[in-house]
Amino acid sequence: MPASNPPTAPDLPFPVFQVSSQVERYLLYDINTISWLRKTHNILGVLIGTLPQIPQQNIFLGLPLELQPEETRLLVEKGLAYTVNDLDRHTQDLASQTPDQIESIRADLYRDGMELARELERNKQEQTREALKKLRSNSSSTTNSDSTAGPDPQTQDSASETTLFDSPSTKEPTQTKPTINPKPWTITPTTSYPPLSRPPVPLFPVLPKVNPSSYALFAHLHGKGYFITPGIRFGCHFSVYPGDPLRFHSHFLAMSAEWDEEISLLDLVGGGRLGTGVKKGWLIGGVEEKEGEGGDGGDQAEKDKEKSGGAGVRTFCIEWGGM
């Protein structure tokens, strides 16, 4: 089992991996960064991988973590992260490794595998010993008629071993304990950085493409301290939580819109009813267009608003009235 340390802050800015130029999705592989983001920056992402310890279920998922483009963009704009084209990076890095570097990676992997094998072997022996101890205390308390067994625990030990456990490995713990030399296990590393050295920070950050109105709403809600997940489960853009979803129910189903966008009344009723039905508020929000800002200089104003992370966003919450 890995040591359960609280997540420490990664070196900033940290890399977020865009799979390749073809696949514009943002993934994180480093569990420490993921836990840290969750704890200190309210950034959740979605776990999309299979947990190797219990692979045949869909309830608890594992690494990697997929970040929404909105989340990635927010992190990049805040200067916490930068994006890296993962496929290009790998191709480049693997080609440029010297034989020595590769040799040291190989040696590290071998050492880790060896360590794991030893640890597992130790655990196995520990369990065997525990089981034996239990067995012995049971047998001594229930059947005291065992007259042939002497007071020497060592002999009794081996006797019960050979009769009850017919495997040769259980003999090892009592006799050849210090010289365990099992075959090394192999480990699939989760991340490539490390062992490879971290990709360099680009001079000009690449901003992920987002829908401007939904990004503004996202940044606004995130700035208010909410936790945000994709909203497809409730048919909205984002589900908004007042705290970590591990502990809290979501409060709002958020939908973004342009300020002057016509919203069908039926959507409003539908959203409001659905939200009320699942005890949440249906929240609609967008960037307010002030007088005189629209029309000409609109582009610049738009950009400024985006930069400032959801400034000028107004939100409304709709609930089913039940008159």
Next chain:
Amino acid sequence: MADVDEDSIVRAPDNTDTDLSDEPQDFRFLSAISQTTTSYSTLPRRGEKDFEQHGTISQSNTLEASQQAMHDALSVPRAHNPKNNIVGLYDPSNSTTVIENPRGPMTKTMGKGDAHGRLNLLPEEALYLIERGTMDLRWRSEELDGIPLSLQAAYAHLLGSQGLTLERYTVYTSLKRSGYVVMRGPAWYESDYDKDLVSTRQLQSDSKPLGVFTRFYHTLFSSPQPDPLPTGPLAPPGLYRDYNAIYRLLSLIPTHDPSLPTDRESLRSSASMGHPTHPTHPRIRCCFYAWKPTNTHDFRKSAPPPPDFRIAVINAREEGFPVLEQLDDLLQSVPYHPPPVGSEGQVYRRVKHGWRNVVLAVVDQGVVSYSRIGDAGFGMERVYEGFGRRRGGKRGGVRGGRGRGRGRGGGR
């Protein structure tokens, strides 16, 4: 009263309502499962959650414990026992994955064997096997001999190759984790798009094989009905043996017959309401065929039986819900699969089953939501034919007539 009735329909039945994968789960339960068994019966019920922060130490401690449990669960390495290690080789020059010595249960349902006894894997299969800790994938190259691909390297290299998008992969793994056998459908290569399309002639030939007696019966009883006059009453005077004959005369509005292929041109013009059409909507095809785990004991991947489900993948962020034209095109591409024999009269069951059906997997940033689309064929269910036979035949009608919209604002 009507209110309660409606709400019970709107709200899904219990089993779907408590779908555990619908909510982020408390990882503290995970250790409980992994210590006992992996059997589904021991999976936890929905965890207790709070409405909001109330600033107590107890609450923050619980949250801390959950976060720690999650952190620990995600830190478990993918380790391979040297005794039964399955090693795959990835060739970066042509992005292929091969297992030299395939063994284990997965060989039955995944990959493609070749003459040398090797197993060639599709990128999604390879990535899934790495992710679940089954396979150890290594570089096939001189310098990197014996070095495994990290999970990250595998994602970077395998996604995007051979048509694999992250959305498709997300659906693939979600199905695999549930235990389905999954194989590729026609969506991957444009040349396969019309592979499963059933030709019109073939359909018509095996659509209605009437027996001699049926035909005789039909000539006896159906023909005497006079054709309605263009201006006259709907049911002209004459001899009627039952009400059905009259009802048949009353059905004036043509309905879609799912056993016949649709007329694309008329569909397009009616869908566009006279606006110039642009058939530029990309065509959708089934991405995966899935078989239920119970049917897999004698599964042969070279000659698989007809799949239990056909699944199309849609990206919620980039595509809208398919338009009628796309849906029709998609439904036409799957085999004709009418409601089972013996279900006659059970209108709900038949309409739900449909005459052709596909499953749409809508993916929003790693979260998958499945919906089943069927060609319902309401017009095929002659509800009036059941009137005389059974009580309650009326239930076949479409719900929600006029005048129900008002006065039920009783939602809480």
